[in-house]
Amino acid sequence: MFQDACELGLGKIWRPLPTTLVFLVSSLFHEYILCFSFNFFFPVLLTFFGGVGFALVFIKGSKTAFGNILMWMSLISGTGTITTFYTMEYYARLNCPPSPVSAPTSNLLKGVGTKYTSKVFSLD
DSSP states (O other): OHHHHHHTTHHHHOTTHHHHHHHHHHHHHHHHHHHHHHTSOOTHHHHIIIIIIHHHHTOSOTTSHHHHHHHHHHHHHHHHHHHHHHHHHHHHHHHSOOOSSOHHHHHHHTTOSOHHHHHHTOOO
16 A cells, blocks of 8 residues: 555655555554454554554654664553453443433433433433
């Protein structure tokens, strides 16, 4: 995809544009796969990969010891953090029942509607 974007002339407009395109499409595609695998949308990977990972591409010194240490630290901490966030979200959705309406909205619905809506959104 990077080579195709360069051949289309996107690199002549702005040098990092093909890199930006690759990161954007890749992070969206990976989030799409996780969304259908886990049956919920939780954009942690999109944030980490498309945001933090993309920013690390432009840090100079990637061939120095500092760049190497930064890369390994981000891989180690990022993998653990992403795994923790997705696990917490999965078990929260599994063990905590969803509320039908948020608290500010439920105050607006108090006493409004038919018997059915008052039973569904009951605050008792």
